[in-house]
Amino acid sequence: MTNATTEATVLDQLDGGLFIGGEWVAAEGGKTLTVTDPATGKTIKEIADASVADGIRALDAAVAAQDAWAATAPRERGELLRRAFDLLQERKEEFALLMTLEMGKPLAEARGEVAYGGEFLRWFSEEAVRISGRYGLNPEGTGRMIVSQRPVGPSFFITPWNFPLAMATRKIAPALAAGCTVVIKPPALTPLTTLAFVQLLEEVGLPAGVVNVIATSTSSKVSGPIIADPRLRKLSFTGSTEVGRSLMQQAAQGILRTSMELGGNAPFVVFQDADLDKAVDGAMMAKFRNIGQACTAANRFIVHESVAEEFADRVAERVKAMKVGRGTEEGVNIGPLIDAKAVDSADALVQDAVGRGATVLTGGNRIDGDGTFYAPTVLAGVAAGSRMLSEEIFGPVLGISTFADEDEAVRLANATEYGLVSYVFTQDLARGHRMIDRLATGMMGLNTGLVSNAAAPFGGVKQSGIGREGGLEGIHEYLDTKYTLIPVS
Missing domain, CATH: 3.40.605.10 (Aldehyde Dehydrogenase; Chain A, domain 1)
Incomplete structure (x- = not known):
């Protein structure tokens, strides 16, 4: 057919x-x-x-x-x-x-x-x-x-x-x-x-x-x-x-x-000892699955300052290679957002972050023509106070902030009214267990960007x-x- x-x-x-x-x-x-x-x-x-x-x-x-x-x-x-x-x-x-x-x-x-x-x-x-x-x-x-x-x-x-x-x-x-x-x-x-x-x-x-x-x-x-x-x-x-x-x-x-x-506002925390290959793969899955339109989508990428630049460059390289188009077309990675309102919302969050000093590594724009498309986007240096750090993005937009130590990472990750899911990348088993205890979310992915499973309890805490x-x-x-x-x- x-x-x-x-x-x-x-x-x-x-x-x-x-x-x-x-x-x-x-x-x-x-x-x-x-x-x-x-x-x-x-x-x-x-x-x-x-x-x-x-x-x-x-x-x-x-x-x-x-x-x-x-x-x-x-x-x-x-x-x-x-x-x-x-x-x-x-x-x-x-x-x-x-x-x-x-x-x-x-x-x-x-x-x-x-x-x-x-x-x-x-x-x-x-x-x-x-x-x-x-x-x-x-x-x-x-x-x-x-x-x-x-x-x-x-x-x-x-x-x-x-x-x-x-x-x-x-x-x-x-x-x-x-x-x-x-x-x-x-x-x-x-x-x-x-x-x-x-x-x-x-x-x-x-x-x-x-x-x-x-x-x-x-x-x-x-x-x-x-x-x-x-x-x-x-x-x-x-x-x-x-x-x-x-x-x-x-x-x-x-x-x-x-x-x-x-709603969700999932933190994606990358520590200095993380396997960056796994972290980048996890980021692509946690952020861009379903065109970013998921309550479990990673919303705030909180990356240790020593690896933030390399992580951002590697993610941006992957995102630049993504194909945007109608979902029925061969090889398409990013389809349309659900409607024009969703495009407006994603663009407003990007422009707000850029206005506060964030750097666009790729994307950051609407795509003209039929349908409601927004270019898959990576932003580095997202500053405190940016709306995307407190609002659910629900689009293909990845924004990166940095941290200096574990306590700061926990503080930034928990600085939200939401508590659905979190993602943590570290090769330190003891740190991983500490994060399980310290992050205020109903679910957590440790060194993975996908947590949903029918055999597991899906749900969150707080708002x-x-x-x-x-x-x-x-x-x-x-x-x-x-x-x-x-x-x-």
Whole structure:
């Protein structure tokens, strides 16, 4: 097939409706929203645009299906997730292409996301049968204690645009494994992958009402009544800290269980004894994966003054060789940013840093023409007070600052309200262990630029959120603990 034919096929086979109660339906009043390719600015699909009433209908369906799904055998729930994993592997090229079309990431990275996102299906298919409790005599000897786990209940998910598949599977898989039904609201910018994934779930035998999907252009308007509904018992959100705070305030009214994966401002610390080959490789991965549009992206490169110049030169050389273009093109490393606003934001941070004395080693400019492209950029000598040291960049911009000793490195790394992930490069094992203890982040990569794994708990501290996704911890976000006492007669 030609590229164009493949694109047309992937888009044509996608149902663009809302998925409510096991049926693909039009939005109230037939309203639609437009999905565009950020590499070209052209429309690629018109899909249903949910109203407030549509959102409540989706919650109705989830509530109606909850008891039956909770009573479904754990093995059966796990087998459904495993079938979904297997079918996703068969269709990995279709999903990768769809993500590239709606989000812009290079095809190679989209394939990586299919692999990563699929692992949550496989992991939680195995965890579904391992939900456990305990039984024993109480200390006084007066009764037997039973501690059991029960599904939290109907759950509402709000996912971001930057990882269209993985953010859906990371939430849906543990919820289904635990016995919870779902309403998911994918982002208006990249809703197509979620729709395709739910079509896949339907194909492998998902019961009606267990997962419901409502894309909408009026997110807060549609989400508000769902969150306020007393039948909802769980809210999970991935996105900005600002929006997360607002959602937590809304969730407080119903005392909802919440999981919040919010903003990041990851430090990338390179000590004087670091293996610079590994540090440069790690920097390229931690900064430029997903075009820098990731909450885990390295945001502040804090490099020892004795190796800062060499590190900057080596990184700049690698960045200069990166190919910018549409993600479907051969050899492209950097695709478009998600929209024009993202380009404006990245450029403003660069210009602010340059205005405070930073030196542009490569890039530092918008790219004219179709699409929303920004040149991959390396800045040296980023001064204290520069906005990029306190704001999430969310673009292909790498800024380097220096430090003199370990205490200063720790101070600079922790000088943020965020605490999602940190990266440290050192060959000193004792120092590495000290950094594990001293850096205030929920995750850390020691001599690596990639930490995400379905078997590990993903999440942060401070303003980066609460709760964990993935790992042994992930399924417990969807379980309530119940204690029962049976008196000894």
